Structure formats: structure tokens, C-alpha cells
Amino acid sequence: MPGSTNCMNDMLPVRDALFVVGGKWKLMILISLSHGNTRFTQIEKSIPKISSKVLSKELKDLEENELIKRTVVEDYPVSIRYSLTDYAQTLGKVILELHTWGINHRKRIIGKNAVTADHV
């Protein structure tokens, strides 16, 4: 836990961060883009259970926060590509720590529910 003695000082930056990248989908989308998915349909396919409507809204939010860039490719037909901005790279450590914790958490759950591990 952060070391500050002021509770609110510790909470507010975390709240700010969660406001921008919290929720179920935003980090999934950034990870998808980091794996080279650039088109809407590619991103949609890469994220289990996301709907077109939600993906569309989340991409817009991420673009507003300058975490992704939307580019119109003047081709026949015109196509839209999405890519990570340099600013999105600053989320690397956040994603890495969540990733590490998620792996350990799953191991812990499986350890406690060995019989039902297949269903985790």
C-alpha cells in the first residue's frame, strides 16, 4: 500500500487511474492493440464477450484520454485503424502488476478448489 499517512491522498490518484482505465474492457482493448490488432473487427474478435456497441464506446473513451489513436486509411474502401499512443505505454507497469497478481490469484483459487479447477 502507498506509504502516505493521508488516506485521501492515497485514494484520489488510484480513483483517477481507475476512472480512466478501470472497468472490464479498457485494459483488454489496450492489450489487444499491443498484440497488433488494429481493426475494429480484429479487436472485437480478440476480446471474449465484448459487444460492438460497448467496444465502440470504449474506443471513443480511450481516444479521448489519448491512450489510442484512430486513423482513417484512405484506401478503397476507406478503413479505420486503431493504435496505441506513446502515452498508453506508461500503463505498462500497471498492466504488468495486474497480470502478475491475476496469475497468482488463479493459482490460489485452483489450490483451494482442486476438484473444481477445470471450472475456474
Add this chain to the structure above:
Amino acid sequence: MPGSTNCMNDMLPVRDALFVVGGKWKLMILISLSHGNTRFTQIEKSIPKISSKVLSKELKDLEENELIKRTVVEDYPVSIRYSLTDYAQTLGKVILELHTWGINHRKRIIGKNAVTADHV
């Protein structure tokens, strides 16, 4: 971003982590507890805009995931105290990275909207 070449391998642990500690309130509650708030009303007061109903639900979820411990103190009247488990300490780095990112993000926003910085 994590280094694996498999998109799903990168996404799933992050999704697992967000499932347990994502959302608006859970990390706020853990931070509040880390600052020595142990009673329901103390925790409620320390987190701006949380409702009793939501706090009650979130505390239950956190307890189920063994991140907090609920203790009944046999006093007059009986009182309930909440505390962090050792397992909750494993979230330290996640919280620290979100905290660091949140501070930088706010600086960035203020830098871009100098005139309206008071309203950020």
C-alpha cells in the same frame, strides 16, 4: 505491456485481477483499511460518495475473496471490525502502480487545461 506473444495469455490474468479488485470501490476500501479504518461507519466516511448499500456489498465480496477479515467483537454492544488480510498485502504493487499512474495522469490533464485546473 506483458511480453507474451499470445494475446489471450496476456488478457486473462488481467481480467481475473479486475474481476476481483476492479470497479470503482474495492481498492478504495482496501486503502481505507490500510489507514486504520476498521468500523463500517469509519470506512463509509473515508470514501467520498460511497453508499451504505454499496459498501456493504463490496465488503462482502472482499471478504469472500479473502482480502479482508470481518471480526465480531464481543463487547457491549457487539461491534464489527474489518481488517486487511495478509493476502491483501499482495495487492501493494498493483495499488502503487495505479497510484503513480494516477498522479502523472492528473499532472498531464492539468498541464493541458491550465485554465481549468481548479475544476479537475
